Amino acid sequence: MTTYNANTFYDELVTHGLVVPAGPLGAFGRGRVFEDVLEAFDALVVRTAAKDGVESMTFPPVIDKMIIERTGYMDSFPTLCGAIHSFVGNEREARALSQRIGQGEPWGDALGQTDVVLNPAACYPFYPTCTGTVPEGGRHVTMLAWVYRQEPSLEPTRMRSFRVREFIRIGTPETVVQWRDHWLDRGVAILKSLELPATPDVAADPFFGRGGKILAAGQIEQKLKFEVLIPVISLEHPTACCSFNYHQDKFGSAFDIKLPNGDTAHSACLGFGLERVVMALFKTHGFDLAAWPSGVRKRLWP
Amino acid sequence: MTTYNANTFYDELVTHGLVVPAGPLGAFGRGRVFEDVLEAFDALVVRTAAKDGVESMTFPPVIDKMIIERTGYMDSFPTLCGAIHSFVGNEREARALSQRIGQGEPWGDALGQTDVVLNPAACYPFYPTCTGTVPEGGRHVTMLAWVYRQEPSLEPTRMRSFRVREFIRIGTPETVVQWRDHWLDRGVAILKSLELPATPDVAADPFFGRGGKILAAGQIEQKLKFEVLIPVISLEHPTACCSFNYHQDKFGSAFDIKLPNGDTAHSACLGFGLERVVMALFKTHGFDLAAWPSGVRKRLWP
Numbered sequence: 001m002t003t004y005n006a007n008t009f010y011d012e013l014v015t016h017g018l019v020v021p022a023g024p025l026g027a028f029g030r031g032r033v034f035e036d037v038l039e040a041f042d043a044l045v046v047r048t049a050a051k052d053g054v055e056s057m058t059f060p061p062v063i064d065k066m067i068i069e070r071t072g073y074m075d076s077f078p079t080l081c082g083a084i085h086s087f088v089g090n091e092r093e094a095r096a097l098s099q100r101i102g103q104g105e106p107w108g109d110a111l112g113q114t115d116v117v118l119n120p121a122a123c124y125p126f127y128p129t130c131t132g133t134v135p136e137g138g139r140h141v142t143m144l145a146w147v148y149r150q151e152p153s154l155e156p157t158r159m160r161s162f163r164v165r166e167f168i169r170i171g172t173p174e175t176v177v178q179w180r181d182h183w184l185d186r187g188v189a190i191l192k193s194l195e196l197p198a199t200p201d202v203a204a205d206p207f208f209g210r211g212g213k214i215l216a217a218g219q220i221e222q223k224l225k226f227e228v229l230i231p232v233i234s235l236e237h238p239t240a241c242c243s244f245n246y247h248q249d250k251f252g253s254a255f256d257i258k259l260p261n262g263d264t265a266h267s268a269c270l271g272f273g274l275e276r277v278v279m280a281l282f283k284t285h286g287f288d289l290a291a292w293p294s295g296v297r298k299r300l301w302p
Numbered sequence: 303m304t305t306y307n308a309n310t311f312y313d314e315l316v317t318h319g320l321v322v323p324a325g326p327l328g329a330f331g332r333g334r335v336f337e338d339v340l341e342a343f344d345a346l347v348v349r350t351a352a353k354d355g356v357e358s359m360t361f362p363p364v365i366d367k368m369i370i371e372r373t374g375y376m377d378s379f380p381t382l383c384g385a386i387h388s389f390v391g392n393e394r395e396a397r398a399l400s401q402r403i404g405q406g407e408p409w410g411d412a413l414g415q416t417d418v419v420l421n422p423a424a425c426y427p428f429y430p431t432c433t434g435t436v437p438e439g440g441r442h443v444t445m446l447a448w449v450y451r452q453e454p455s456l457e458p459t460r461m462r463s464f465r466v467r468e469f470i471r472i473g474t475p476e477t478v479v480q481w482r483d484h485w486l487d488r489g490v491a492i493l494k495s496l497e498l499p500a501t502p503d504v505a506a507d508p509f510f511g512r513g514g515k516i517l518a519a520g521q522i523e524q525k526l527k528f529e530v531l532i533p534v535i536s537l538e539h540p541t542a543c544c545s546f547n548y549h550q551d552k553f554g555s556a557f558d559i560k561l562p563n564g565d566t567a568h569s570a571c572l573g574f575g576l577e578r579v580v581m582a583l584f585k586t587h588g589f590d591l592a593a594w595p596s597g598v599r600k601r602l603w604p
Contacts, residue, residue: 024365031358058332059331062462085410128324
């Protein structure tokens with residue numbers, strides 16, 4: 001019988017060369033076999049969507065700070081944002097900075113905030129590119145992105161820096177909700193086809209503070225967020241490996257995205273947490289890839 | 303005859319859907335065809351090295367701040383580092399932060415420095431994993447990583463966030479220099495096989511300040527750095543698309559990496575600037591992939 005334990009699971013990932021330890025919590029390296037499985041799973045998802053006519057693009061791990069400001073990200077998740085600060089100064093100031101670092105002193109206050117932050121959600125950089133009127137039928141795009149959440153943890157599925165395969169739909173409320181529902185079924189089906197014990201559930205974002213509890217309750221009541229859960233480090237608290245969000249007109253309003261009829265566009269997105277899916281596969285099927293069920297291997301490497 | 307111009311080249315990349323504009327300088331998105339070429343070139347490099355017995359691993363775009371501190375990065379490149387700052391505070395402080403952002407005020411001073419920085423060079427996170435004694439024969443690894451340099455520019459090849467295919471060799475001085483020389487020839491050969499006008503040259507890092515000029519002169523005199531250059535936005539100032547660095551015992555000393563005989567290990571690395579190579583291909587062969595020389599297409603998509 002499978003037992004679940006966050007600490008021993010991390011150690012096992014390291015022992016099997018799947019994780020390469022690095023100092024900061026949640027920012028470890030990945031070994032070659034881990035990456036092979038991650039790429040194969042990502043390719044399976046992209047293949048599944050191949051006939052949807054989805055556009056593909058790639059954004060860097062840093063995005064415009066303006067996106068965070070205009071969407072109220074810091075109202076909801078103030079502790080999760082990683083902002084990029086840098087040094088601007090003359091040679092004298094640079095020498096003073098070097099000296100502080102050499103003496104082991106803190107040096108963050110010698111830096112100033114830049115115009116970029118780490119991308120907290122793969123879809124964020126896409127919305128500002130849609131300002132204006134979207135074509136009849138809306139937009140439908142996919143991307144793979146490194147995202148960042150400032151929540152250091154020893155727990156291996158709680159990473160700070162990880163990859164998401166994201167799909168975004170922009171259109172009328174009916175279009176995007178129908179699309180979200182279709183992908184919810186499809187996401188569960190993809191994970192089950194890999195013989196993973198995946199179950200969908202209504203979910204809420206980890207909004208900050210007491211006010212956040214009310215926001216989370218509203219999100220659950222309106223069924224704006226779903227997750228697909230798989231036990232990885234706990235049977236009672238399975239891990240969200242895929243997440244579906246209906247934003248209503250939040251991004252359409254923030255970035256002035258209009259439908260051809262003049263209405264503000266609605267949007268929805270879904271993302272597979274690629275490292276979490278890989279960890280779910282190793283947890284479920286064991287650390288020896290050669291011993292995985294042949295059906296699973298054939299799905300990943302057809 | 304090909305003409306070179308940084309501004310028109312950026313506009314052409316956008317017009318052809320290769321670059322997706324985003325607000326911050328040097329952090330734009332990439333379109334699908336751009337990514338297809340980038341992945342094909344990366345695969346060509348990896349294929350070329352397939353018989354070398356090189357280990358593969360992947361690190362996130364953020365690394366331990368300690369690496370920057372211990373290698374003296376801020377002495378040499380203080381303005382290029384992107385440090386990650388985050389908010390730690392109670393609900394009252396979070397509300398005050400939200401309010402400042404809502405009023406369009408600066409908010410960087412409400413954040414504090416974390417234990418991670420953006421990775422400035424693909425190889426950096428690898429060295430601390432080698433602390434101790436390396437095996438007989440040393441280490442030989444490769445990785446693809448997103449790196450960051452805080453140098454905002456309108457010039458499209460001068461990106462802040464970009465990808466590097468990196469190879470690292472750790473061993474005796476003879477081993478790593480011989481390896482570097484072999485890869486210098488091989489790097490030029492790979493680029494020339496794509497009918498790119500690639501030429502190698504001795505080079506120096508952009509060390510900061512007046513003291514930096516002396517460091518750069520020493521680097522050139524000792525031939526510690528080479529680059530492979532291709533005209534992309536200027537014929538007179540061709541773009542470095544591949545860079546080779548012999549570090550002597552810099553990283554071996556910083557991270558206490560020993561050879562089996564007890565000597566401090568030497569290291570060298572090389573990196574292909576993947577976006578720059580893709581831009582060089584479009585500049586050299588034109589924006590219509592279908593019209594590229596058939597030999598080039600066959601090398602990229604065998």
